[in-house]
Amino acid sequence: MKDASSRRGFLALTTSLGAALASCGGGDGGAPAEAPSRLGKPVSSYGERSRFSAERRFIAPTKTPEQAASLTPLQDSEGVITPSALHFERHHSGIPDLDPSVHELLLHGLVERPLRFSMDALKRMPSVSVIRFVECSGNSRSEWSKPAPTAQMSSGMASCSEWTGVPLRTVLDEAGLKPEAKWLICEGADACRMARSLPIEKALDDCLLVYGQNGEALRPEQGYPLRLLVPGWEGNINVKWLRVLKATAGPSETRDETSKYTDLMPDGSSRQFTFAMEAKSVITTPSGGQALPGPGFLEIRGLAWSGRGLIEKVEVSVDGGSTWEVAQLQEPRFPKAFTRFRLPWSWSGAETTIQSRATDETGYIQPTVQELVAVRGTESSYHNNGVKAWKVLADGSVTNV
Numbered sequence: 001m002k003d004a005s006s007r008r009g010f011l012a013l014t015t016s017l018g019a020a021l022a023s024c025g026g027g028d029g030g031a032p033a034e035a036p037s038r039l040g041k042p043v044s045s046y047g048e049r050s051r052f053s054a055e056r057r058f059i060a061p062t063k064t065p066e067q068a069a070s071l072t073p074l075q076d077s078e079g080v081i082t083p084s085a086l087h088f089e090r091h092h093s094g095i096p097d098l099d100p101s102v103h104e105l106l107l108h109g110l111v112e113r114p115l116r117f118s119m120d121a122l123k124r125m126p127s128v129s130v131i132r133f134v135e136c137s138g139n140s141r142s143e144w145s146k147p148a149p150t151a152q153m154s155s156g157m158a159s160c161s162e163w164t165g166v167p168l169r170t171v172l173d174e175a176g177l178k179p180e181a182k183w184l185i186c187e188g189a190d191a192c193r194m195a196r197s198l199p200i201e202k203a204l205d206d207c208l209l210v211y212g213q214n215g216e217a218l219r220p221e222q223g224y225p226l227r228l229l230v231p232g233w234e235g236n237i238n239v240k241w242l243r244v245l246k247a248t249a250g251p252s253e254t255r256d257e258t259s260k261y262t263d264l265m266p267d268g269s270s271r272q273f274t275f276a277m278e279a280k281s282v283i284t285t286p287s288g289g290q291a292l293p294g295p296g297f298l299e300i301r302g303l304a305w306s307g308r309g310l311i312e313k314v315e316v317s318v319d320g321g322s323t324w325e326v327a328q329l330q331e332p333r334f335p336k337a338f339t340r341f342r343l344p345w346s347w348s349g350a351e352t353t354i355q356s357r358a359t360d361e362t363g364y365i366q367p368t369v370q371e372l373v374a375v376r377g378t379e380s381s382y383h384n385n386g387v388k389a390w391k392v393l394a395d396g397s398v399t400n401v
Ligand code: CO
Pocket: 137, 234, 261, 262, 273, 274, 275, 382, 383
């Protein structure tokens, strides 16, 4: 709110106390109408949210169980942490039911000492906790040709958690990498043995062997009891239900990095090992499927993230891209994590288009989808980080463009 007129708009959103007093007859001095007068529910050993809370993952319709995916309701999100129960899912052969008392991590290949780690052994090692996003490289796939109608559908294969575990570097040092070890094959314990090749520089940089998420154990759908976290890199390489690490001289060209997760370019070649998720943002309020109650003040809110580090700036346009304003960023910011942005807005009631664009600490600016298509052509499927616009109609409804 920058001036008196926008303040009047804000006050118009509240209910006047006079009206409230009149409606309850004045007998109890204007107390809220539904103050409870009986004992509520008892305490519980594991909490549940209110029955009035409606946010849910969207379960994508798929042809086979191997394509299973669900999307985070970003339009309902607050702050930067995604509740574990709402973290997006993408599995290639379902969620295995693993017993941590028998689950082991095997580390072998080009190492001096092949090692086996029980979960108990991993939990005794020095640990760290970091807040990082995970995004499927197929997130926003719809935006290449048919923009999705809600933030959940357009961008909901991205989520952000506090992850706790052991630096991958610690166990690699313990085993002793041979000089010719340049890659790791990372394999999961799901039925398809989902596997990806990880360059050794990244493995030694900021990767974690994760057993904790948002203050409790990993959820089964996030890899319980152990997953790999590869900060800022495409979701698929953050191998869940991790059971094997094998040090190798070259990449292994696994099924999951050849049949999938490559980008077909206009000249017929394919980009492979496109790991980092580039800077991206989406306005979550107001966003597609929502409805504004009327003209006046509201706070535009959204999320921005970059696989290359910190978000430095988010700009918002409320006039179809003619002018841009710098949004406020929630502090503290974390690298390779969701960053919440906010901008006050007084909506005139006229139809308009709103959109956001993020800049990260490398100076990279989120492109438009048209700019992406100019480079990648029309056969790309993965890595769409284009600017997402929403149309606000005069009746207050919000839709995709
Ligand atoms: Co990629």
